[in-house]
Amino acid sequence: MTTSYGTIPTSLPPHGATSTNLEYISRAKDRIKAGLATRRPWKILFDFRSLKLPSSLSDAISRIRTNIAYFQLNYAIIVLFILFLSLLWEPISLIVFVALMAAWLFLYFLRDEPLVIVGRxxxxxxxxxxxxVLTIVLLLLTxxxxxxxxxxxxxxxxxLVHAALRKTDNLFLDEEEAAGLIPGGAAVGATSSS
Incomplete structure (x- = not known):
């Protein structure tokens, strides 16, 4: 005689609906992790020993371009956080903002298959x-x-202030990033001598 203490009887979902949902959630988690993997560590972003006034306008512009390329996801998170804080006293706008973020996640960031609407x-x-455009229009209508x-x-x-003040001599981009975002395709540390 076998016992089944602690087991919960389950039935199979109709047409694999639950397994499809679980697969979608698992893929979404993987895509979020992969997207957040491009975020640089916050302690590198806020390393106060790396802050120094630029020596010239061209140095400041070079630093801004390099730091924006290197910390782009961190900077996007900062802007979204500031926007979120500004909407705390506007509940309708905050609800619209959260709904739009969910739409962005499902329609753009978490989608791993092409979007097909009416067979196109x-x-x-x-x-x-x-x-x-939809995000801008809906937020402005609130x-x-x-x-x-x-x-x-x-x-x-x-x-811009952070990017201009942050020295770039200790930042290194991957080869693909450096080739596409930094003029000349060189490593960041080799392009700046701040």
Missing amino acids: LIDDRIVLIVMS NATLNIVVAILIGVVVI
Whole structure:
């Protein structure tokens, strides 16, 4: 006689619906992890020993370009966080912002198969353009225009100031990143002598 203490009887889901949902959730987790893997460690971003005034305008511009290429996901998170904080006192705008973030996740970031609408394949660039326009229009329609514009401007200023002050001599990009984002395709440490 066998016992089955502690087991919970289960039935098979109709047509594999649950297994499909679990696969989608698993793929979504993997894509989020892969996307966040490009984020640089925060302790490197906030290394105060690496802050120094640039020696010239061209040095500042070079630092800004290099730091934005290196810390792009960190900077995007900072701007989104500042925008989120600015919308805390505008509950309708905050709800719209959260709904739009969910739409971005499902329609753009977490999608691993091409988007097909009415039998037509939709290019990722079109999804990006439509979602960007939709985001801007819907947020501006929530009567929080001033909050949104000020938050984005504050985020841009914070990023530009940090990028101009942060030395780049200890940052190294991967070969693909360096070839596409930094002029000349060299490692960051070799392009700057701050």
